Amino acid sequence: MTQKIEQKLYQNRYNVDEGRPHIRLKDPENVSDGLKKLLTMCPAGCWNLGDDGKLNSSLDGCFECGTCRIVAAAFGDEIEWEYPRGGFGVLYKFG
Amino acid sequence: MPETFDAIVVGAGPAGNSAALTLAREGLNVLQLERGEYPGSKNVQGAILYANALEQLIPDFRDEAPLERHIVEQRVWMLTEKSHVGTHYRSDDFNEERPNRYTIIRAQFDKWFSSQVKDAGALVICETTVTGLIRDSRGKVVGVTTDREGGEIFADVVVLADGVNALVSQKAGLRGELKPDQVALAVKETHYLPRDVIDQRFNIKGDEGVVIEAAGTITAGMLGTAFLYTNGESISVGVGCIVSDFAGSDISPYDLLERFKEHPSVRPLLADAELKEYAAHLIPEGGYKAVPQVAGDGWLVAGDAGQFVNSLHREGSNMAMTTGHLAALTIAELKREGRPMTAANLSTYRKRLEDSYVLKDLKKYRDLPTVLHKNKQFVTAYPELLSQAADTWFRVDGVDKRTKERSILRNFRRGRGLIGLVGDAYKMARAFR
Numbered sequence A: 001m002t003q004k005i006e007q008k009l010y011q012n013r014y015n016v017d018e019g020r021p022h023i024r025l026k027d028p029e030n031v032s033d034g035l036k037k038l039l040t041m042c043p044a045g046c047w048n049l050g051d052d053g054k055l056n057s058s059l060d061g062c063f064e065c066g067t068c069r070i071v072a073a074a075f076g077d078e079i080e081w082e083y084p085r086g087g088f089g090v091l092y093k094f095g
Numbered sequence B: 001m002p003e004t005f006d007a008i009v010v011g012a013g014p015a016g017n018s019a020a021l022t023l024a025r026e027g028l029n030v031l032q033l034e035r036g037e038y039p040g041s042k043n044v045q046g047a048i049l050y051a052n053a054l055e056q057l058i059p060d061f062r063d064e065a066p067l068e069r070h071i072v073e074q075r076v077w078m079l080t081e082k083s084h085v086g087t088h089y090r091s092d093d094f095n096e097e098r099p100n101r102y103t104i105i106r107a108q109f110d111k112w113f114s115s116q117v118k119d120a121g122a123l124v125i126c127e128t129t130v131t132g133l134i135r136d137s138r139g140k141v142v143g144v145t146t147d148r149e150g151g152e153i154f155a156d157v158v159v160l161a162d163g164v165n166a167l168v169s170q171k172a173g174l175r176g177e178l179k180p181d182q183v184a185l186a187v188k189e190t191h192y193l194p195r196d197v198i199d200q201r202f203n204i205k206g207d208e209g210v211v212i213e214a215a216g217t218i219t220a221g222m223l224g225t226a227f228l229y230t231n232g233e234s235i236s237v238g239v240g241c242i243v244s245d246f247a248g249s250d251i252s253p254y255d256l257l258e259r260f261k262e263h264p265s266v267r268p269l270l271a272d273a274e275l276k277e278y279a280a281h282l283i284p285e286g287g288y289k290a291v292p293q294v295a296g297d298g299w300l301v302a303g304d305a306g307q308f309v310n311s312l313h314r315e316g317s318n319m320a321m322t323t324g325h326l327a328a329l330t331i332a333e334l335k336r337e338g339r340p341m342t343a344a345n346l347s348t349y350r351k352r353l354e355d356s357y358v359l360k361d362l363k364k365y366r367d368l369p370t371v372l373h374k375n376k377q378f379v380t381a382y383p384e385l386l387s388q389a390a391d392t393w394f395r396v397d398g399v400d401k402r403t404k405e406r407s408i409l410r411n412f413r414r415g416r417g418l419i420g421l422v423g424d425a426y427k428m429a430r431a432f433r
């Protein structure tokens, strides 16, 4: 019965700010092993590793939780992390 | 000429709402800014509401606030893969006229709380992210920048109630980044179940509710807890662990939640329930030692932004309300006396916090985060040992009781060693002192 993360996110509401990612790695091709933990740690499954070894993010399901920013800071990876513009991003009905 | 307010409150969670409500009632000209589409749209909680802190602000909140159920039974479980050992405390005394604890749904509750703030006369603007602080030539905070066009707004003082990430004060250099061992990452789901099914499953009626807190092997050796709460027509279920523990583990937060939901003690409670929402949020768990500077020239911090959470007792929203309220009282007093919002004058806020349960409780448990962190046996070895002990004790199998007692003691000694057991008891006693 284990549900895939996509199925979990499917129920959620978002107002995605198209074309304006609010989180950006400065050097996605050179990330620490610690940061690669985001592949499992991000609660929305936003991070994936490309064939080229590059750490990519697709932020449509992002909860704006801050975990990736804290992990990046702890492992010395540079990350630009902003909240989405006012009104955009996740929209909890329950929270 | 830009508009100037007496005070700006950043954030419309329980801390910001309490601050803005109090400031408006004290007659100040208040602006509250919230980045979400509506207050609550970004916020996650279990959620248990403790009546006392809210009652101080809105004595008759029970008449209007969207409350789910009042809690009549609290279960605390130690889980192994197949079992739970636990205590249940249920009392008809909790069916009192003014119950002490309720389950709530934050998105709805925050919206209601915000309506009270507006009624009190504060100007509340949503869909606006505060991007920075404005300072005068002497470094005093005199306003905020926002992501709106021409988004500079000025005020005598700014209350930073922007939640656990506290980006505004971080960017302004008022504090550093959060440490992975001082925050927990929690994931939570809301599941629909008809009211009568919940009533039957939990043996409750009317607005009675049950809450379950669980620890043990379920968190896969990480420091953390899981929970399951009854709402009117839904169940909240979630799990949270310290971020640095997640970083050292291969299990994802959502798989951990699935494991909890699949646990034989939990699965029947959620049978046929329909997933309505999946959410994630951080919880500040560093305790007393992680509390940052709480006030400076032209600014104060309230709620999660100040790390005011008692993780042992799962108290956060009440501390948010109390700290927001105390921050506002500090400002209102200076305003009445016509004194400026300088660091020296605002420093009485720290004193007020120290005199309240907020810093008293955090101080009492100041060593607990470190002790738990360095002693994972409390979430690994002990649940197994307790489960074995209960199994040995309750199974009627022809073995005499004295032999059973010896076997239980032997297991504990083997599991932790005599010195380990005594040491653990000592560490715990000290951390709780």
Ligand SMILES: Cc1cc2nc3c(=O)[nH]c(=O)nc-3n(C[C@H](O)[C@H](O)[C@H](O)COP(=O)(O)OP(=O)(O)OC[C@H]3O[C@@H](n4cnc5c(N)ncnc54)[C@H](O)[C@@H]3O)c2cc1C
Pocket (backbone or CB within 6 Å): A083, B010, B011, B012, B013, B014, B015, B016, B033, B034, B035, B036, B039, B040, B042, B043, B044, B045, B046, B047, B048, B049, B050, B128, B129, B130, B131, B161, B162, B163, B164, B167, B168, B186, B187, B188, B238, B240, B281, B282, B283, B302, B303, B304, B305, B309, B314, B315, B316, B317, B318, B320
């Ligand atoms: C899973 C979980 C379970 C919990 N269970 C309980 C419980 O049972 N009982 C309990 O008492 N506590 C519980 N807590 C803790 C509780 O939720 C928090 O302590 C409480 O929400 C803190 O309130 P706050 O107002 O400080 O912060 P928040 O509720 O986080 O509010 C901050 C607000 O500021 C806004 N904001 C942030 N940045 C900006 C910006 N730059 N510009 C404009 N607006 C901004 C946000 O959108 C948000 O509305 C739980 C927490 C979690 C995650």
Ligand code: SF4
Pocket (backbone or CB within 6 Å): A023, A041, A042, A043, A044, A045, A046, A059, A061, A062, A063, A064, A065, A066, A067, A068, A069
């Ligand atoms: S903020 Fe949280 S949800 Fe969003 S990408 Fe980072 S870790 Fe994932």
